[in-house]
Every structure is written in C-alpha cells, then in structure tokens.
Amino acid sequence: QSALTQPASVSGSPGQSITISCTGTSSDIGAYNYVSWYQQHPGKAPKLIMYDVSKRPSGVSTHFSGSKSGNTASLTISGLQAEDEAEYYCASYTTSSTFVFGGGTDLTVL
Amino acid sequence: EVQLVESGGGLVQPGGSLRLSCAASGFTVSSKFMSWVRQAPGKGLEWVSVIYSGDNTYYADSVKGRFTISRDNSKNTLYLQMNRLRAEDTAVYYCARDNDSSGFPQHWGQGTLVTVSS
Numbered sequence: 001q002s003a004l005t006q007p008a009s010v011s012g013s014p015g016q017s018i019t020i021s022c023t024g025t026s027s028d029i030g031a032y033n034y035v036s037w038y039q040q041h042p043g044k045a046p047k048l049i050m051y052d053v054s055k056r057p058s059g060v061s062t063h064f065s066g067s068k069s070g071n072t073a074s075l076t077i078s079g080l081q082a083e084d085e086a087e088y089y090c091a092s093y094t095t096s097s098t099f100v101f102g103g104g105t106d107l108t109v110l
Numbered sequence: 111e112v113q114l115v116e117s118g119g120g121l122v123q124p125g126g127s128l129r130l131s132c133a134a135s136g137f138t139v140s141s142k143f144m145s146w147v148r149q150a151p152g153k154g155l156e157w158v159s160v161i162y163s164g165d166n167t168y169y170a171d172s173v174k175g176r177f178t179i180s181r182d183n184s185k186n187t188l189y190l191q192m193n194r195l196r197a198e199d200t201a202v203y204y205c206a207r208d209n210d211s212s213g214f215p216q217h218w219g220q221g222t223l224v225t226v227s228s
Contacts, residue, residue, distance in 0.1 A: 001170055001171045001172075003154075003156075034212065034213070034214075036212070036214040038155070040155075045204060045218035045219070045220065045221060046147075046155060046204075046215075046218060048209060048214060048215065048216040051209055051211070051212045051214045051216075052211070052212050055211070055212075057209060057216060087154075089154060089155050091155075091157070091214060093213060093214075096168070097166070097168050098157065098160070098168045098169075098170065099145070099157040099160065099213075099214070100157060101147075101154065101155045101156060101157055102154070103154050104154040104155070
C-alpha cells in the first residue's frame with residue numbers, strides 16, 4: 001500500500017492551465033477507472049472534486065477535469081483562479097479493496 | 111442534509127487505546143460505504159479503514175491488527191477502536207461517507223485530533 005506519487009508543488013498564474021499528475025501501479029490506478037481528486041484548504045476537511053477519473057460531483061466547477069492513461073492519472077485546472085490555491089490529493093481504489101492517497105500537491109496561484 | 115460529527119479524540123500514552131465515534135445524520139450508515147481517513151500534523155491524507163454496506167471491512171497495512179472499524183445501526187454511528195497506539199498514529203481522524211455514485215469519500219466530518227505521547 002505505497003502512496004501514489006504526486007509532484008510536491010505546482011504553480012501558475014491566474015487564467016493559465018495547470019496539470020497535476022498522480023502515478024500509481026497496476027494494482028491501483030492501472031487496475032480500474034476508480035481515481036478521485038480532493039481539494040483541501042488549510043484547516044478544512046478535504047473536498048471531493050473528481051471521481052471515477054473524470055466525473056465531477058454536483059456543484060464542482062467545470063474548470064476542473066480529470067483523465068487517466070495507464071498507471072497515471074491527471075487533474076487539469078483550466079483558467080486558474082486565486083481560490084484554486086490549495087493542496088490537491090489524488091486517491092485510487094486498489095485490487096485489495098482498499099484505498100490509497102497520493103502525497104499531495106501544493107498549488108500556488110502566482 | 112448529510113452530517114458527520116466525530117468525537118473521542120484526545121491525548122493517550124503509547125500502547126494505549128482509544129475509541130472514536132462518528133455520529134451520522136441525514137442518511138443511514140448501514141447503507142453506505144463509511145471510511146476513516148487521518149492526517150498527521152502538517153502531512154498528507156492517509157486512508158485508514160472502510161466498512162462496506164455488506165459489512166466487509168478493510169484496513170491500511172499501518173493499522174491492520176490494531177484498529178477495528180464498526181458501526182451501530184441503532185445509533186447510526188460509526189466507530190474506530192484503536193489499540194496499541196503509537197506516536198505515528200498522532201493525527202486528525204476524519205470520518206467520511208461515500209459519494210452516491212462511487213465508493214470514494216465525499217462527505218466528511220470536522221475531524222477529531224488524536225495525540226499519542228507520553
């Protein structure tokens with residue numbers, strides 16, 4: 001149950017697009033289309049912004065999008081906004097019927 | 111409205127035990143996938159355990175054999191019994207309910223802090 005691999009930090013200017021990668025193995029990301037993404041602001045509980053690779057929960061902005069190729073999933077934020085500055089975590093269901101999170105990516109809006 | 115309220119956190123000595131509770135409202139815990147997720151101070155999220163609607167339970171390797179997830183349907187409450195606690199178990203523990211369309215946690219409580227220290 002090793003954590004999924006994410007870049008420690010990414011940054012972008014308002015209006016730009018950024019992509020956060022999340023790399024796992026054939027036992028998690030590569031096994032199913034069950035990948036999710038969470039946004040967490042300091043001192044707050046995580047918020048689910050993407051599930052099943054590319055599905056957005058009701059109320060989540062359409063400028064978030066998700067994709068997957070092989071053992072790597074990606075979250076793209078288009079039209080970066082100041083309020084997007086947060087920590088982002090990927091998560092995957094595994095072949096052991098468990099879940100695993102990534103280490104988190106700190107997004108800075110310049 | 112879905113609400114989850116955790117309680118039971120606190121300071122405990124290494125080797126000790128603690129039971130966390132998560133009181134749910136707005137839905138029935140027995141019909142949903144319920145998870146515990148923790149976050150050590152200044153660190154990332156770590157999935158801890160899940161109980162599925164069929165009562166199957168699963169654990170992270172780091173807590174297997176020490177933690178037990180359960181629920182009391184009559185009280186609509188989720189529990190996490192934590193035994194043989196270690197310093198590295200220090201974290202905010204979140205209770206979470208699944209997304210209606212997938213098993214991923216979508217609805218979260220406010221968290222309860224567990225500190226393991228002598």
